[in-house]
Amino acid sequence: MIEGTPDLAKTPASATKSAKSDPKKRSESPDEFALHSLQDEHEKQKRYDASPEQMLAFYEQMLLIRRFEERAGQLYGLGLIGGFCHLYIGQEAVAIGLQSALDNDRDSVITGYRDHGHMLAYGIDPKVIMAELTGRQAGISKGKGGSMHMFSTEHKFYGGHGIVGAQVALGGGLALAHQYNDDGGLCLAYFGDGAANQGQVYETMNMASLWKLPIVFVVENNQYAMGTAVGRSSAETDFYRRGTAFRIPGMFVNGMDVLEVRAAAEVAFKHVRDGKGPVLIECNTYRYRGHSMSDPAKYRTREEVQDFRDTKDPIEAMKKVLLDNGKTEEDLKAIDKAIRNTVSEAADFAENSPEPEPAELYTDVLVGEY
Amino acid sequence: MAIELKMPALSPTMEEGTLAKWLKQEGDAIQPGDIIAEIETDKATMEFEAIDEGTLGKILIAEGTENVPVGTVIAMLAGEGEDASDIEAPAESPADDVAGEGKDVGRKDEDASITPEKPKSKPKSDPDIPHGTNMATVSVREALRDAMAEEMRRDERVFVMGEEVAQYQGAYKVTQGLLDEFGPKRVIDTPITEYGFAGIGTGAAMGGLRPIVEFMTFNFAMQAIDHIVNSAAKTNYMSGGQMRCPVVFRGPNGAASRVGAQHSQNYGPWYASVPGLIVIAPYDSADAKGLLKAAIRCEDPVVFLENELVYGKTFELPELDDHVLPIGKARIVREGSDVTIVSYSIGVGYSLEAAEKLAEEGIEAEVIDLRTLRPLDRDTILESLAKTNRLVIAEEGWPTCSISSEVIALCMEEGFDHLDAPVLRVCNEDVPLPYAANLEKLALIDAPRIVAAVKKVCYVE
Numbered sequence: 001m002i003e004g005t006p007d008l009a010k011t012p013a014s015a016t017k018s019a020k021s022d023p024k025k026r027s028e029s030p031d032e033f034a035l036h037s038l039q040d041e042h043e044k045q046k047r048y049d050a051s052p053e054q055m056l057a058f059y060e061q062m063l064l065i066r067r068f069e070e071r072a073g074q075l076y077g078l079g080l081i082g083g084f085c086h087l088y089i090g091q092e093a094v095a096i097g098l099q100s101a102l103d104n105d106r107d108s109v110i111t112g113y114r115d116h117g118h119m120l121a122y123g124i125d126p127k128v129i130m131a132e133l134t135g136r137q138a139g140i141s142k143g144k145g146g147s148m149h150m151f152s153t154e155h156k157f158y159g160g161h162g163i164v165g166a167q168v169a170l171g172g173g174l175a176l177a178h179q180y181n182d183d184g185g186l187c188l189a190y191f192g193d194g195a196a197n198q199g200q201v202y203e204t205m206n207m208a209s210l211w212k213l214p215i216v217f218v219v220e221n222n223q224y225a226m227g228t229a230v231g232r233s234s235a236e237t238d239f240y241r242r243g244t245a246f247r248i249p250g251m252f253v254n255g256m257d258v259l260e261v262r263a264a265a266e267v268a269f270k271h272v273r274d275g276k277g278p279v280l281i282e283c284n285t286y287r288y289r290g291h292s293m294s295d296p297a298k299y300r301t302r303e304e305v306q307d308f309r310d311t312k313d314p315i316e317a318m319k320k321v322l323l324d325n326g327k328t329e330e331d332l333k334a335i336d337k338a339i340r341n342t343v344s345e346a347a348d349f350a351e352n353s354p355e356p357e358p359a360e361l362y363t364d365v366l367v368g369e370y
Numbered sequence: 371m372a373i374e375l376k377m378p379a380l381s382p383t384m385e386e387g388t389l390a391k392w393l394k395q396e397g398d399a400i401q402p403g404d405i406i407a408e409i410e411t412d413k414a415t416m417e418f419e420a421i422d423e424g425t426l427g428k429i430l431i432a433e434g435t436e437n438v439p440v441g442t443v444i445a446m447l448a449g450e451g452e453d454a455s456d457i458e459a460p461a462e463s464p465a466d467d468v469a470g471e472g473k474d475v476g477r478k479d480e481d482a483s484i485t486p487e488k489p490k491s492k493p494k495s496d497p498d499i500p501h502g503t504n505m506a507t508v509s510v511r512e513a514l515r516d517a518m519a520e521e522m523r524r525d526e527r528v529f530v531m532g533e534e535v536a537q538y539q540g541a542y543k544v545t546q547g548l549l550d551e552f553g554p555k556r557v558i559d560t561p562i563t564e565y566g567f568a569g570i571g572t573g574a575a576m577g578g579l580r581p582i583v584e585f586m587t588f589n590f591a592m593q594a595i596d597h598i599v600n601s602a603a604k605t606n607y608m609s610g611g612q613m614r615c616p617v618v619f620r621g622p623n624g625a626a627s628r629v630g631a632q633h634s635q636n637y638g639p640w641y642a643s644v645p646g647l648i649v650i651a652p653y654d655s656a657d658a659k660g661l662l663k664a665a666i667r668c669e670d671p672v673v674f675l676e677n678e679l680v681y682g683k684t685f686e687l688p689e690l691d692d693h694v695l696p697i698g699k700a701r702i703v704r705e706g707s708d709v710t711i712v713s714y715s716i717g718v719g720y721s722l723e724a725a726e727k728l729a730e731e732g733i734e735a736e737v738i739d740l741r742t743l744r745p746l747d748r749d750t751i752l753e754s755l756a757k758t759n760r761l762v763i764a765e766e767g768w769p770t771c772s773i774s775s776e777v778i779a780l781c782m783e784e785g786f787d788h789l790d791a792p793v794l795r796v797c798n799e800d801v802p803l804p805y806a807a808n809l810e811k812l813a814l815i816d817a818p819r820i821v822a823a824v825k826k827v828c829y830v831e
Contacts, residue, residue: 070402070421077378079440084382108577142610149608158576159609163600169566170601173573173581180529180555180579203566210561288403294381296414302405309403364611365645367669370698370745 038249038279039240041267048097048262052325058100058258059318060335062092065117066315067336067343068126069289072116072133072147076293080351081133085147088117090288093314094220095121097261098188098281101269106185108156108178110171112192113148114220115160122155126342130350138349143356144364156185165191165198168217172204175215175278186214186272194225196239202246205278209246212277216268217243219280220255222287227299243280255283256312286312373422373447377431379440380409380416387411388436389444398426400447407433407444424449496660496695504689511681513655514544514620517662518582520692522552525580528666531558531571532584532621541586542622542681568594568619572602572671575617580666585621588637588675594619595640602671603646618665620674623651624716624766625814627679631802636767638714641673642743642776648697649744651675653718655685657741660695668697675743677716700747702754706736709824710754712777713764714740717815721764724820733828743773751777752785759790760827764820769797791827796820 050058069087076085088095091114099109099121111118119129124140132139133147140150141160150160158174161167171189178185195201196219208215219239223230230237240250249271253264261283268279286308290297319332377387388410394400400420407418427446431438438444508516522528529552534541536549536559549557560567564585571583585591591598598619605613625634642649648670652658658676665672687693703718704725713721718739725735736754740747755761761781763774774795781793799813825831 073419074421077380078376079379082382110573140610141608141612144610145608149605151605151609151612153609153612158573158613159605161601163596166569166596166601169569169597170573170576172566173570173575174577176570176574177577177579180574200563200565200569203561203563204570206561206563207566207570211558293379294384294413294416296416298414364607364609366648367606367611367614368697370648370696370742 035244035247035249038251038267038271042251042253042264045263047257047259048266050259050262054100055318055321055325056327058096058262059315059322060339061096061100061121062258062315062318063336064126064339064342065089065092065095065120067339068120068130068346069116071343071347072130073289073293075130075134075347075350081147082135083146084113085133085293086114086291087287087289087293088114090308090313091220091222091255091285092117093258093261094190094218094255094283094285097255097258098216098218098265098283101262101265102188103185104155106178106183107188108158108171108174108185109188109190110158110167110174111160111190112164112167112195113160113162114192115148115150118190119150119152119157122152122157124152124155124157126346127349130346131353134350135355136350136353137356137360138353142360142364144360165195165201167191168195168198168201169204171215171217172208172213175208175213176211178214179211184273186216186269188216188218190218190220192225193219193221193223193230193234193239194228196221196242197225197234202242205243205246205248205280208278209243209248212275214272214275215278216265216272217248217278217280219282220285221282222285224287224291224299226291227295229299238282240280240282243278248278248280250280250282253281253283255285256308256314256317258314258318372427372449372452373424374443375406375445375447377438377440377442377444378409378418380411381413384411384440386437386439389431389433389438390415392429392433394426396426396429400424400426420447422447422449425452495699496701499688499690505686506689507684508655508659508687509682509684510652510655510658510676511542511544513659513687514662514676515546515548517659517666518545519548519551521663521666522548522556525666527578527580528582529556529558529579530582530584531560531567533560533562533586535559535584540584542678544676544681545584564590564593565597568597569601571617571619572597572615575602575615575671576605576613580616580618582618582620582666585619587626587633587678588621588623589633589635591619591621591637598641598647598671598673599644603644606670607646614669615671616669618662618668618672618674620662620665621676622678622681623675624677625679625798625803625810628805628807628810630805634803636675636715636765636798637673638675638743638765638767639772639776641675642746642773643771644744646671647744648672648742649675650697650742651677651715652741653680653703653715653739654683655687656693657695657701657739659687660693661697661741663692663694664697667694672697675715680716680719683719695741698742698745698747700741700750701739702736702750703739704735704737706734706758708734708758709760709762709828710736710738710751710758711762711764711820711824712738712740712751714743714773715766717764717766720766720815720817721820723817724764724824727817727821728824731830733824733830735824740773746776746780748780748784751780752788755781755785756788759788760824761785761789761793762796762820762823762827763793764796764815764823765798766815767798768800769795770800772797791829794823794827796823
């Protein structure tokens with residue numbers, strides 16, 4: 001039989017596994033086992049064995065995001081940031097854990113509108129990010145993109161997209177470019193539990209798996225799509241299983257632990273780089289702040305938020321590890337102070353640098369002249 | 371140093387609110403994340419969260435105060451080592467110095483009134499065809515295929531993707547033979563998932579490739595219009611010029627024959643309304659080839675609208691090594707002095723047919739093929755109007771918010787003094803396209819209707 005010829009005698013998979021009729025029971029057929037093999041691999045070493053320097057770096061990077069976002073929230077309150085502003089507070093371990101595992105010379109990243117943290121994870125100057133939030137000429141998009149639309153092609157960071165789910169298909173295209181150019185790179189495409197219900201996400205998963213594109217789909221499950229809890233919007237809340245229909249292996253990861261996220265990234269990236277096609281990682285995480293600044297927070301209790309802050313905070317957890325490994329409170333205070341200074345400088349810069357030249361209104365609409 | 375706690379803006383439009391309740395009192399220790407107060411707006415009650423650590427000093431706005439402007443200092447926060455009771459309120463309320471949206475920095479209001487710079491004028495006329503060039507007779511379908519094949523030979527980054535473009539050789543056979551020459555890596559059959567593959571094509575362009583995304587027809591591109599408009603057209607602007615998206619979306623557009631309302635629509639006006647897109651709609655083989663080659667080389671996203679009824683028509687095409695035409699330049703396909711007929715795509719054929727009939731009656735019509743719908747070649751239209759003083763637009767599409775509407779607006783705004791008669795449009799009837807043969811014929815434009823409109827603007831019975 002030549003490839004692609006339909007096999008009409010094929011037995012439907014469901015008919016061969018009558019014993020698996022209980023949908024809640026985890027299946028163990030060989031096919032499905034393959035789809036879970038990465039989880040098994042992840043379970044073998046759930047937390048990344050980081051060096052003291054790496055752990056310190058993770059801590060500093062997460063803390064920078066936290067302090068930056070707190071300041072952004074403050075500037076929004078002062079009216080210096082307009083429009084929509086979605087903060088990443090609580091989710092820091094996801095961006096840092098994953099992006100620290102990238103090969104920045106080859107790999108690309110794309111995400112939705114909650115994008116400040118992903119930019120900071122690259123070490124991009126907080127000044128130009130904050131200046132974009134305040135809509136200034138010095139902003140990374142010359143003030144024309146704003147909070148949701150930031151890009152750094154220099155770092156292969158492709159935004160910063162405001163239409164929920166669109167970045168997933170675009171990420172598929174970035175992955176196609178990696179494959180086409182045979183450059184060894186992969187695309188890390190982030191989306192939320194809300195975007196996970198968009199049709200184009202599955203169109204993309206289908207093609208990505210069909211063509212074995214080098215892409216890692218990451219669901220940042222922060223438990224709420226705006227104000228709608230996952231259980232109220234999703235029939236399947238185990239998002240890591242959402243790729244199963246497309247034969248994309250899924251991984252379930254504690255997104256509040258930077259070392260676990262990093263360990264998962266190692267497993268997933270290897271699979272993709274070996275040419276085995278896409279992986280879907282579900283990072284369970286939690287945003288402490290509202291969906292955007294104008295969030296009345298009526299859909300969850302204050303206690304729920306406080307519990308996450310008190311018992312599951314990724315930065316506090318890393319702080320404990322650092323203290324256990326010989327750092328002193330004074331060391332960490334000094335780090336916090338330095339980061340606060342960096343963020344203050346970024347805020348001052350963003351507040352005091354000029355707005356775009358009026359002529360910028362007409363630039364960058366088209367590249368060519370016609 | 372003491373920190374001023376200011377009345378926060380909690381939504382993009384909030385200007386003032388009610389300080390409903392203080393949850394902390396003077397002298398209370400504050401941790402980042404603590405809720406200090408509740409603020410009410412007309413939409414919701416929201417919590418005012420502490421960012422900094424310290425001790426709450428003076429409360430300056432009592433709870434229950436209404437209409438507190440955003441930016442008003444509502445309390446003071448003492449930092450480490452400061453005595454909260456010592457902190458003085460700021461001398462004056464900085465409420466009118468709210469640092470809102472950059473009002474306090476940067477530029478004066480008068481700077482804001484600027485006009486766009488006119489693009490530097492550059493020769494936009496079609497390149498000369500050398501004397502003695504052989505003219506081949508080629509169908510539009512072949513011309514389009516040859517354009518793609520030539521560009522794929524020229525640039526490794528160019529590839530084609532879409533439904534049935536490879537093994538099936540194209541639903542309308544436009545990609546015939548490409549798979550054989552270029553292989554499955556560069557001629558990619560997609561599943562029937564327009565939204566997804568339009569996004570993948572757009573992303574691949576952002577990633578440095580030069581995709582040609584074929585839609586089996588543009589009717590199906592409505593599933594994908596979000597990527598064409600929101601992803602492809604806007605990203606260069608939103609990124610301050612960092613992101614490139616050199617993608618071509620192409621396929622048949624407009625009414626075919628007896629395929630009913632959902633498969634018969636002209637999307638020219640839709641895409642031509644979007645800044646950031648180039649929109650091309652050629653008529654004959656030479657333009658189809660020359661403009662598709664230009665579109666593939668273009669650094670901007672291009673919507674390239676073909677027409678199924680024209681695919682099989684043959685026209686003369688110069689046999690040149692590299693036949694590339696300028697984007698944004700209309701073509702005068704027939705010269706005339708009495709009246710101007712502006713059209714594009716299949717409408718050009720009807721317009722030429724009408725011009726022949728009119729010539730028999732002594733009316734010499736000038737026929738302009740717009741070729742590019744965005745950016746519109748305003749100069750060519752206005753120059754012709756200045757010559758003929760009468761203008762009709764023929765468009766195979768609905769009249770409302772159409773290319774016709776746009777050309778009429780242009781004539782009113784910039785050609786008014788040249789007009790000897792109102793500009794008329796000949797468009798399809800303003801109904802979904804019916805299936806029945808007689809009704810379909812009634813709904814679509816044709817040469818007799820163009821002739822009638824021209825006579826009307828010429829005040830000829």
